[in-house]
Amino acid sequence: MRRQRPTLIAVSTLIAITLTTAAPTPANAAPPDQVTALTAHQADGYTTLAWQPVDGATDYQIERTPVDANGTPTGAPTIVGIWRPNRQINQQAPTFADAGYNPGDTFQWRVRARNGTTEQPYSDPVTATTTAPWGNPTTPGEQLRTGWETTHAAQYTSDTDEYAYTAAIDALSDRVRVVELGRTVQNRPINMMVIGHPTPATTPEAVAATAPVAINCNVHGNEPGDREACLIMARQLAFSTDPRITDLLSHTTVLIVPTINGDGRANNTRGNSTGQDLNRDYSLIRQPETTAYIKMVRDYRPVAGYDGHEFGNSRAGDLPMLPPRHQNVAQPIFDQSQDMIEGHMYAKGAEAGWWACPYGCEGGGNVGLSEETILRNTLGLKNVTNSLLELRSSGGQTRPDEGNTANNRRRKTYSALWTFHQFLDYHRADRADILKARSEAIESQAGNTGRLVFRGSRPIPAHPAPHPGDSPPPLDAPPADLILDNPPCAYKLTDAQYNGARTDGPGGVGTTVAQRIAAHGWNVITIGDDHYVPLNQPERGLIPLLLDGKGVEKLTDGERVYPTLTGRRNGPLAVTGFTCADDATINGPVTVRAGAALVTTATTISGPLTATGAAGVLLADSTINGPARIATTDTISIIDATIAGPVDLSGNTTGTDAPVLAGTTIRGPLNCTGNDPTPTNLGITNTVHGPRTTQCAAL
Missing domain, CATH: 3.40.630.10 (Zn peptidases)
Known part of the structure; x- marks a missing residue:
């Protein structure tokens, strides 16, 4: 469970550059509803004002007055801020970030409580010079300023x-x-x-x-x-x-x-x-x-x-x-x-x-x-x-x-x-x-x-008022007609859908669906004139929004492809065409033939897996009780799998999409040679019980 963060917070010294405190007053001299212990912390472009709360105060007014180096006012005092209880999670330690002034100028601040519309006495003032724009004006690099800063x-x-x-x-x-x-x-x-x-x-x-x-x-x-x-x-x-x-x-x-x-x-x-x-x-x-x-x-x-x-x-x-x-x-x-x-x-x-x-x-x-x-x-x-x-x-x-x-x-x-x-x-x-x-x-x-x-938001729970989160955005629940309870294995696109010209770009000229899918980085399996986009990949939640007929803002109406292999199958399996296995058990060796593709989720293969010249092998949340050898294959993704045996990825040329091997446990050696591009783990470490060599040494 994610940790709960504290709600009683001291003012951070990390943001403070200087601290100014109101001068002390004689004991018992302050009126009962006067703000006390006003401090001013200076940071980049703002001043954090903090004070002791006044019982019964409904809000506070923050006043700022420009002053010279001697503390003499050079302009009229101005109300620059109103503190209300819902601006922070801990009303017991009120703070206000005053900003908008010219950084580097000097000011005096006072704060007063209000009970409804009744104004209480101002605090004793604090005076400080605000932080100048960052960077020593005589140090190369630091002296650079934007046009916004110089004006x-x-x-x-x-x-x-x-x-x-x-x-x-x-x-x-x-x-x-x-x-x-x-x-x-x-x-x-x-x-x-x-x-x-x-x-x-x-x-x-x-x-x-x-x-x-x-x-x-x-x-x-x-x-x-x-x-x-x-x-x-x-x-x-x-x-x-x-x-x-x-x-x-x-x-x-x-x-x-x-x-x-x-x-x-x-x-x-x-x-x-x-x-x-x-x-x-x-x-x-x-x-x-x-x-x-x-x-x-x-x-x-x-x-x-x-x-x-x-x-x-x-x-x-x-x-x-x-x-x-x-x-x-x-x-x-x-x-x-x-x-x-x-x-x-x-x-x-x-x-x-x-x-x-x-x-x-x-x-x-x-x-x-x-x-x-x-x-x-x-x-x-x-x-x-x-x-x-x-x-x-x-x-x-x-x-x-x-x-x-x-x-x-x-x-x-x-x-x-x-x-x-x-x-x-x-x-x-x-x-x-x-x-x-x-x-x-x-x-x-x-x-x-x-x-x-296809449309619908997670709720943002409201916090009891007063709280910064007491007014969350609308619920935005998904309507029934924009929910698909039975997700497909993949979407199939015709070549016209995939490579056809489009008019939805600047000047009526748009990039193709193929180019946009490549920009997103999704794996695509091409068999003949058909192009399959499997859902067992990291951006599964986005793919249907662009390729399903239910999509509210879609690119095209892809054909849903559902699993072709489920349940138990005994004996060797030779994969031809596009085969999708979900929640399947295959007792025997699996060979993915040249030009064919295997996509699996929640599937167990008891036997070796071999693919040579295949169109694609995408395994997710699956187990192979035996070795796996994938060579000269066009598309490869192995995520959250368990392989009880050696793994060899060799001579695979996968275009712009590197072979993925991520979050997988391998009980045996891992060898990767001659792949272009080099395989990636997407930043998710694999567990390998054996040597990792050549291109997979860091995976």
Whole structure:
């Protein structure tokens, strides 16, 4: 059972750079309802104010006054924040993250309680200089600044400024490599920063071995707050000597995509240059921008992710978040994502003064549902622990001083910066749990058990009010006609469906279904003119959404193929054509003939398994009581299997999809030679009771 996180939290010293406390007053001098023990912790772009609660207070007002170096006011005092009980999980230790000011300026803060509309006396003031933008202005690399920073948030960083800034980071830091994932419709580069310590791994497969994390910063062009945070954080990760940063980067690789929608950002539009909302295209990948990102997920295999947005609901929290809710997402991934949000972000938000809540929050409406086209759901269906992040667009009632555009922009960006750093901390602390959830998800998905849902969300339970999670998004239960209780073994596509021209891309020209399946990284078995997509593979929950006739946003109507072999079979078996075995027992040797394919789930073979020149061998949750030899075969996947004998994979050429051998127990030697590409374990270790040689030595 996943551990329960504590709800009584002390203010973290990790986020605090300086601490200022109100001057003491004589004993018994404070009025009974006056806030006491006010402190101010300084961090990047915000100040955490904390105080002793006042009995009976219904909320608190936070006042900020600009002052000079001598503490003399240089402007009028302003109410900048309203603390309400539902902003944090522990009302016994109130905190508020004040943000929106120009970092580096000096202020005085006071806090007062209110009982209903009755205002109580202000606390004694605290005065402090806020933290200047990160990086010594005279140190190479650290001195870099974005266009947003140099204009004090008056302007967002332009596309050309972004390219120059990220190129400079790449040139000045050994920790960073900028790679181009693709191009937008209007031919802007889609760049990704690959960040590790002391240097990042040099190939996607090597990066995947580090259990990387991915941050998608700007999918909606008119929601750029997260993008600015990503650019600032990239500089911090590239040049900081803080032991926390170097430790983080020594244990993972951080993948930052600042601007997937460069055309939308340049034109300040939600969609790309065709008008397509890219966050409704990650499964269908009709656009080059989403295709580039999904190929990145396929190749770099991030184990956790965040997706940055902004939210127009002024009654929401500072930081609405949401896990992948689609009911086809494996339970361990949903649970781990919820733990990241409610177990970590709610708790750390209560320390720092940020208000995280479920996307939707109070007055959120019909949002946060199960569309598989949305990145948080697509990633969940790809077994990635992840969350949506929404920055509340307007100040709303709890941040009344955001009529100034720069104040609003700074609060949003620095709240995102806090979130992304907390995301990295969560991965560092919970890496083992994240990897365990991923392994369990991949194995359960490959087992192809349980119903399939074509639309429908997992519920987000409400917490008793007042609580950040007291207003969850709608239930979104799946309707009966979008549930398939008897899942098929595979989908069969005709060559016209698989390779036929499409018109659903930019300019009426779309990539083929074959190209999109390859971008997703699914195994396909081709026999003659037919193309089979088995469900006993890691993304089982996503495949039917695109290939089944019930799919709400599908690519094509594939033919369901059900198991052809079940129950007990005695004697040798020669596999011809496409054979699917489910819950079968085969007592005898199995030979997969040239050009044929064998797909198994929950099946036991008592005898040797041999395949030479086969179209495919995909085994999941199955047992072979004997040796297994697979040679010159086109598609290979062995997940969560037990093989009582030696295993030999030799001379297999599998195109862009490496042979998979993951989570399998082998009682005998494992030999892999001459395979192209080299076999992979998807980051899930195999147990081998014998020597592992050549290409499988690290599996």
